[in-house]
Amino acid sequence: xxxxxxxxxxxxxxxxxxxxxxxxxxxxxxxxxxxxxxxxxxxxxxxxxxxxxxxxxxxxxxxxxxxxxxxxxxxxxxxxxxxxxxxxxxxxxxxxxxxxxxxxxxxxxxxxxxxxxxxxxxxxxxxxxxxxxxxxxxxxxxxx
Numbered sequence: 001x002x003x004x005x006x007x008x009x010x011x012x013x014x015x016x017x018x019x020x021x022x023x024x025x026x027x028x029x030x031x032x033x034x035x036x037x038x039x040x041x042x043x044x045x046x047x048x049x050x051x052x053x054x055x056x057x058x059x060x061x062x063x064x065x066x067x068x069x070x071x072x073x074x075x076x077x078x079x080x081x082x083x084x085x086x087x088x089x090x091x092x093x094x095x096x097x098x099x100x101x102x103x104x105x106x107x108x109x110x111x112x113x114x115x116x117x118x119x120x121x122x123x124x125x126x127x128x129x130x131x132x133x134x135x136x137x138x139x140x141x142x143x144x
Contacts, residue, residue, distance in 0.1 A: 010051050015064055022059055024051050024070045031076040041072050041081045048072070049094050052086055 012025035026048060032040045048070035056066045070083045 006050060006054055008047070008051060008054075010055060013055055013067075015059070017065060020065045021069070022055065022065050022067045024048060024055060024067050026051070026070070026072050028072055028074045029076070030074075032074055034077055034079060037074055037079050037081050040074065041083060044072055045083060046094075048083060049086065049090060053091055053094050056091070 010024055011027045014023040014025060016022065026044070028040070028044070052067040052070055058064075059066055067086065069085045072081045072083065073079075074081065
């Protein structure tokens with residue numbers, strides 16, 4: 001996978017060498033009804049998969065058991081919810097998605113850098129960060 005930076009905090013990583021598995025536990029402090037816990041958990045599935053994938057990069061390199069499941073603890077009401085166990089396909093799909101997002105964002109950013117930044121002469125920019133010498137709609141000598 002290409003260079004990518006993920007930022008997040010794994011609340012708990014439980015490594016069980018005897019069982020040969022690791023588990024991610026994430027605490028959710030927002031209020032959710034007991035009936036909505038399954039859908040709320042599903043909404044966090046991608047986050048938990050990303051945490052699991054990232055943890056596995058470290059665990060496998062250290063000969064530790066990989067993350068095979070994720071738990072969400074909803075504090076209001078107090079419910080521990082287990083997501084379905086991860087499969088190899090889940091991690092492959094995650095890597096493919098990250099590659100796609102990385103490629104698309106890299107392309108979009110390059111298009112921004114390559115773009116001719118100009119404002120129509122009859123409507124010069126007033127809030128653009130490129131005003132003041134760069135934008136022909138707002139010359140450097142104009143007051144900001």
